[in-house]
Amino acid sequence: MTLPGSRRLTLKEATAHLASQPFSVLLGTRLVSFSPDRTILEVDAREDLLQQNGFLHGGVLAYAADNALTYAGGAALGPAVLTGGMSIEYLRPALGITLRATARVRHAGKRRTTCACDLEMIDETGQVRLCAVAQGTVHPV
Numbered sequence: 001m002t003l004p005g006s007r008r009l010t011l012k013e014a015t016a017h018l019a020s021q022p023f024s025v026l027l028g029t030r031l032v033s034f035s036p037d038r039t040i041l042e043v044d045a046r047e048d049l050l051q052q053n054g055f056l057h058g059g060v061l062a063y064a065a066d067n068a069l070t071y072a073g074g075a076a077l078g079p080a081v082l083t084g085g086m087s088i089e090y091l092r093p094a095l096g097i098t099l100r101a102t103a104r105v106r107h108a109g110k111r112r113t114t115c116a117c118d119l120e121m122i123d124e125t126g127q128v129r130l131c132a133v134a135q136g137t138v139h140p141v
Helices: 011-019 022-027 058-077
Strands: 030-034 039-044 081-090 098-108 113-122 128-140
Touching (some): 011 030, 011 058, 022 058, 039 058, 058 081
Antiparallel strands (some): 030 039, 039 098, 098 113
16 A cells, blocks of 8 residues: 555665664564555574563564554555554464564555554474564654
8 A cells, every 4th residue: 555646665775774774683584565555674583682581572562663664654655754652462472483573554544554463483393473463653753
């Protein structure tokens, strides 16, 4: 869903944009899918990203949700956007080898989009479990 008059980013541009974010590079974030329909980011659950109980740290989940929501909003509003606000609900411990954040635009206006994001952990066998959900708004800069 791209609004009329907004310039749509290509997957190549969005990937280059992600690579220009030092924190995203530090986490090893990958842009798996980028389209007006959905954005998917993945982060591997490395030992240095775990909390004291061995679960992927909630801050990593919040980061992934924030970035996925913003990319989804950018697919509708164009490349110059920022997160306006976000909420996240942790449903279960994030256990597995890969975090997948899938975001979609739920409503697009001229000055704001509302997006939703599912955060899932993928285990060694390929089983996928929902561990958190997020919602946020994205605004043009």
